[in-house]
Amino acid sequence: MSNLLPEPFREFESLAAIWSCGTERERHTVRLTSEFEQLQQLYDAVLPEIERIVAHLNQFPMGGLPTQEQNLLNLSFSCMEVALPVEAHGQSTVPGGFEPERFMVDF
Amino acid sequence: MGLVEFLGQMGRDMQAFPFDDLSHIARYQARVKVNWKAFTDAFREGYHVAMVHGGSIPDSMNSPANPQGVPVSSRLYGSHYSMSTWANPEHKPTPSEALAWKMGMTFSPGEQLEMGGVNPSGDEIWWFDMNMVFPNFYAAMGPGWVFTYHFWPRSVDETDWIMNIYQMDAKDYGELIAQEHTKVLLRDLLYEDLSTLESTQRGMASGVLTELNISNSMELSVRQQQWVVQQWVNGDGDPGQV
Numbered sequence: 001m002s003n004l005l006p007e008p009f010r011e012f013e014s015l016a017a018i019w020s021c022g023t024e025r026e027r028h029t030v031r032l033t034s035e036f037e038q039l040q041q042l043y044d045a046v047l048p049e050i051e052r053i054v055a056h057l058n059q060f061p062m063g064g065l066p067t068q069e070q071n072l073l074n075l076s077f078s079c080m081e082v083a084l085p086v087e088a089h090g091q092s093t094v095p096g097g098f099e100p101e102r103f104m105v106d107f
Numbered sequence: 108m109g110l111v112e113f114l115g116q117m118g119r120d121m122q123a124f125p126f127d128d129l130s131h132i133a134r135y136q137a138r139v140k141v142n143w144k145a146f147t148d149a150f151r152e153g154y155h156v157a158m159v160h161g162g163s164i165p166d167s168m169n170s171p172a173n174p175q176g177v178p179v180s181s182r183l184y185g186s187h188y189s190m191s192t193w194a195n196p197e198h199k200p201t202p203s204e205a206l207a208w209k210m211g212m213t214f215s216p217g218e219q220l221e222m223g224g225v226n227p228s229g230d231e232i233w234w235f236d237m238n239m240v241f242p243n244f245y246a247a248m249g250p251g252w253v254f255t256y257h258f259w260p261r262s263v264d265e266t267d268w269i270m271n272i273y274q275m276d277a278k279d280y281g282e283l284i285a286q287e288h289t290k291v292l293l294r295d296l297l298y299e300d301l302s303t304l305e306s307t308q309r310g311m312a313s314g315v316l317t318e319l320n321i322s323n324s325m326e327l328s329v330r331q332q333q334w335v336v337q338q339w340v341n342g343d344g345d346p347g348q349v
């Protein structure tokens with residue numbers, strides 16, 4: 001099977017298989033339906049590496065990423081998606097929040 | 108009456124804002140079983156932040172120095188309303204938030220870009236402006252971002268709500284990832300805001316309470332809306348600029 005991520009970031013291959021989704025709606029859905037431990041795993045692995053990731057991505061023009069780099073960007077977006085749950089909520093959904101089934105994410 | 112005339116001084120106060128430099132980064136929608144006016148009431152004060160958002164942003168708009176998150180200024184513009192919120196200077200960012208601010212910008216209190224069209228009262232400590240355009244449009248405007256709500260009544264007790272988020276164009280991938288932080292933070296705060304509305308509506312509809320207490324100062328805009336709606340319903344129209 002071909003690699004999802006560029007060579008310097010292969011340690012995140014298994015995370016990318018779950019989290020490298022191309023739209024905000026998909027990333028949000030994966031977050032809502034994943035166990036909290038999975039969110040924590042993504043956060044712990046990727047957040048400390050975001051600046052290394054950005055340095056790599058910034059070699060390419062805006063809007064012009066090859067597929068593997070696009071996957072890496074989407075993985076970083078997912079890291080932000082899980083940040084507030086990990087840092088504040090302690091769970092995958094918003095505690096006491098409005099029902100996710102009725103909250104539409106359009107993009 | 109044209110839009111510019113209708114917005115009056117409120118429009119002039121936001122005219123210098125660099126709207127053209129912002130990208131449309133997110134849209135959210137929900138159908139909520141609440142009257143549209145009660146819906147907008149939830150965004151007409153700052154004290155709910157300490158309670159409704161106490162878990163997500165425990166120290167952004169409130170602190171021991173300002174436990175209720177009292178706003179720094181507010182303006183009555185005829186039918187419209189604007190309020191500038193207080194930002195806690197002692198606010199401690201989370202790791203992801205600090206990273207977002209390092210790479211770009213996010214919604215939380217942080218670096219203040221010099222920008223026209225916001226903070227019309229020139230308050231020294233300032234987070235963002237909450238602008239309520241009568242009858243059903245809201246635009247929160249901060250240093251480098253705007254988010255809006257549309258409230259579309261479907262019936263006396265049901266409203267379609269649409270939120271749009273706009274932020275300064277990302278010039279590199281760090282800024283783009285910081286934009287994602289903005290979206291997720293705002294989105295989760297709205298999950299919290301929307302959670303209170305249907306029980307408010309059920310409480311009012313039960314008829315058990317014959318009146319609701321409204322705070323003189325903290326809920327100034329709630330009082331204003333009651334009065335302005337009466338003006339329009341009674342055929343008196345816009346009460347004019349104050």
Ligand SMILES: [Fe+2]
Binds near residue numbers: 300
């Ligand atoms: Fe709120």
